[in-house]
Amino acid sequence: MSPVIFTLMAAFIMSAIGLMLHRTHFLSTLICLEGMMLSLFIIISVWSNQLMLTSIFSLPMFLLTFSACEASAGLALMVAATRTHGTDHLKNLNLLQC
Numbered sequence: 001m002s003p004v005i006f007t008l009m010a011a012f013i014m015s016a017i018g019l020m021l022h023r024t025h026f027l028s029t030l031i032c033l034e035g036m037m038l039s040l041f042i043i044i045s046v047w048s049n050q051l052m053l054t055s056i057f058s059l060p061m062f063l064l065t066f067s068a069c070e071a072s073a074g075l076a077l078m079v080a081a082t083r084t085h086g087t088d089h090l091k092n093l094n095l096l097q098c
Helices: 003-021 026-051 059-085
Strands: none
Touching (some): 003 026
């Protein structure tokens, strides 16, 4: 395994561990998700560049577009939750209540 791939895999795993362990604020959860998406984007970009296949060159752009949409939806949810509940703590958010 090359050092580049090892570093990118470690970044993805560290983001996943951060997502599992640091779930106190909604913003920290969104940042961990964004780190996972960016590491996946770089991994797929390096992989498609190494294989030199023209059919998968568009895959990283689709992933980056999905990541941008995910980030904007997450920030919109965070603003809405902060306005209604007064905080972004995940313990205070109960989605079963109206």
